[in-house]
Amino acid sequence: MVKSERAAQAMYVCNCNGLREREVRAAIAAGADRPAKIFKACDSAAQCARCVCDMRKMLDEEREALRYAAE
Numbered sequence: 178m179v180k181s182e183r184a185a186q187a188m189y190v191c192n193c194n195g196l197r198e199r200e201v202r203a204a205i206a207a208g209a210d211r212p213a214k215i216f217k218a219c220d221s222a223a224q225c226a227r228c229v230c231d232m233r234k235m236l237d238e239e240r241e242a243l244r245y246a247a248e
């Protein structure tokens with residue numbers, strides 16, 4: 178993993194719960210398929226919900242990567 182990828186993984190996605198990108202991606206990799214399940218996997222809950230759009234983008238990215246890998 179290059180330095181910029183590590184920095185991105187350390188960025189906060191959810192400031193209310195202190196969830197970093199790597200935690201959100203780990204929850205997605207473990208099967209979370211929507212923001213509510215990501216919060217649950219991270220033992221947290223939506224508060225302001227400003228992060229939900231970013232979580233949805235990450236879910237779309239993971240789905241796209243899986244679809245691309247399956248081709």
Ligand code: FES
Nearest residue numbers: 191193224226228
């Ligand atoms: S930023 Fe995630 S609930 Fe507020």
